Amino acid sequence: MKELLHHKYPLLLLAVSLTLLLPHLDIIYVNIMEARNFITAREMVTNNNWLLTTINNLPRYEKPPLPTWLTALAGILFGFDSLFGLRLPVVFATVFLVLMSYKFSKNLELTKKQSFQNGLLLITSFYIFFGGRDNQWDMYTHSFMMASLYFLWKLLQEDSAKAKNAILSGLFFGLSFLSKGPISLYALFLPFLIAYGFTYGFKVRSRWHYGILVLALGTAIGLSWPLYVRFADPESFLETTTREASRWASYNTRPFFYYWSFFTQSGIWTIPSLIALLYPYMKTRVTNLKAYRFTLFWTLASVILLSLIPEKKSRYLLPVLIPMALNTGFYIEYLFEKFKTLTKNEKRMAYFAFGLIGIIAVALSFILPFILKTLNGFWLWYVLVAIASLVCGIIIIRSLLKNNFGKVFYSIIAFQICIMVFGLPLIGAFLGNPDYYSPQKLHVVKAKEHIEIYDLQNYCPEMIWEYGEPIPLIINNGKIKIPKENRFGLLVNIDDTTRLRETFKDYKIEKLLTVDMNPVPKSKKSHKKRLERDFYIVSR
Structure with a gap:
């Protein structure tokens, strides 16, 4: 029992994450990116194309194969007709990301409770929990990179087990590279180094050779597959790399400021995330200013670097949500500690940020019948989600008025869970094509x-x-x-x-x-x- 209590926060994070990700995992139809992954995985198994990957029996070298290898193994275990089984690998990758976020938060010398809250903020961020149900490459590459950064932090901060931390950091760096190439290196790893350098500085003398080990090992693992393909099928490989390189500058191009509403991608935490980014407000209210500055710089550096790339899509902001969840956690922790003594203006701000969520939860119970195409066959799910949303909304609003922020925060988490468990099946009530032909x-x-x-x-x-x-x-x-x-x-x-x-x-x-x-x-x-x-x- 003591051992369970000692690990209660990771276990609770595991439970919340699985509750958000597993129910109705097969209900959302397969999109184009997921279809590409599934086809390649199926052809790996049927044609034994584990290294020279294919799609529709044509060379498919645009993406590294690690996520597809894992998907292929899921297909072997559960069958390629089981959408639930095929999506399990990305669920586990997402849970791994959340748990690594918790462990990384503790590296920042945050309390277990605040680290737990950070994990909850991450798994309930819009692009995280929906990305965790969509078996494509993004979640894998950023999950592995977060593990690499966890061990890199330990290497930079601790004097013990340097070789072990360097090897583990390099290993996960390589796995990230094998998942989606240098994407996470650019969007998560490089911003981390920038933020760390600005905040803590680098102790170069005693650790530079371990840093080289991280990069050498990670690069060796990450480049192993593309180098193999380069020599095994040079013509197709060159054609693929040329096409992909041209897309970065000409395909789906957007202006520099396209990503600067990035905080909205956290979904339900949009307003708290925005408040947490306001350094002049937050700097006198956090208990660990250095750690707050680090997460703020990490978030902003990631957004700026992504903004420099001409090709832009909303889903490319997924890595930004990782440091932003840690950053938002400082505002949440402040409210946990000081909610009863907030100034009038601060309280108004908090009432707006969280009261709005409560109002939405209550309103959802009544407006669903008017926006759904039909309730035939969906009455049970509607009743369940309506009751759950109403209860959560009332608790959120009442707890705000009673200055009980703990109840507010955890009721919002409960509301999110209710939406995924009871509300997700209602997607079917929005859809329907009389001309559908499979x-x-x-x-x-x-x-x-x-x-x-x-x-x-x-x-x-x-x-x-x-x-x-x-x-x-x-x-x-x-x-x-x-x-x-x-x-x-x-x-x-x-x-x-x-x-x-x-x-x-x-x-x-x-x-x-x-x-x-x-x-x-x-x-x-x-x-x-x-x-x-x-x-x-x-x-x-």
């Missing part, structure tokens, strides 16, 4: 018509994943390869009909059906043409 049904058509199936060009990863096996391309990288069969099935993007007629001008072309994987009807803005294919029978 690619899996093409197997029936294939058997009935005695044909092979091809795709004209630009395959759709979600379609390949749901179909269950590769679909050969007719046109790939400008090269046309006409099937040998006299009669075959052909998937064609609805915008490619002209190319279809040009390629098969001497063939008989008959449209049979339309495959539509969109979860929403064509009348919705979120309906994507990319998820539609017309299916033709083509014959000589």
Whole structure:
């Protein structure tokens, strides 16, 4: 019992994290990034392509393979038809990140309680708990890098076990690199070094050779796979690296200030996160000013470095949320300690920040029936989430008025859990496409018509994943390869009909059906043409 009490905070973090991540893990449909990961994992197992990775039987070297290796192992254990099983690796990676965040907080000489609160802030940040349900590469690379930074901190701060800490830091550095290349090195590791240098300074004399060991070991592990591919398949590797390098400067470009609403990505903690970033306000209210400065510099350095890259997407802000959770924790800790003695202005600020969450929780109970498409089949989930939200909202508001910030904070965590446990199934009430046609049904058509199936060009990863096996391309990288069969099935993007007629001008072309994987009807803005294919029978 004493041992359990000693580890109560990590165990509670584990319980909260799993409660947020595991329920209804298979309810959200597979997106394009996840589909790419799943297809590559499936082809690893079916074709034994563990090193020269493929997607739709074509070289796939854009991303390092570690997350896909783990996904492939999950596929072997649970089957590739189990979406729940395939997403378990990213759940474990996210839990690992949260626990490393807790341990790192203790490195900053914060109390176990504040470190626990930091972990809760992290796992309940929007992009963290949704990224922890989406099996792509980001969560792995940043989780491993956080472990690397934990041991690097110990190397920089402690005089014992330097070699051990250097080796472990280098190991996790390498695993991070094997998960998504140098992304986390740039977005998390480099900002950490900048913040550490500004705040604590480096003791170079006695530790420089250990720092070299970290970089050497991490680089050796991280570059092992790309170097292998470079020599095993040089032509495809060069083509991939050239294409990826050009995207950084020309694809999805956004202005420098695109990321400067970054604190909103924490979701429910948007306002507390913003307040915690206000250094003039916070500097006289934190118990560990040096640690606060470090997390603030780390957060801002990460945002600035990401802003320098022309290619920008909201999900690229995920690494910023890690130091920002630690930074927000200083404001939360201040409220835990001083809430009853806050000035009027401070109390108004806190009432607005947390009272708004309480009001949203209460309002959610009543407005859901008006925004849901239907409640048929969802009544139980609606009743459960409505009652839970109402109770949490009332407790948040009452606790604010009674100056009990502890109840406020933990009720917000409970509200978040209730949304994920009871509210997530209501996603189905927002969706519905009367024209939905699964690619899996093409197997029936294939058997009935005695044909092979091809795709004209630009395959759709979600379609390949749901179909269950590769679909050969007719046109790939400008090269046309006409099937040998006299009669075959052909998937064609609805915008490619002209190319279809040009390629098969001497063939008989008959449209049979339309495959539509969109979860929403064509009348919705979120309906994507990319998820539609017309299916033709083509014959000589």
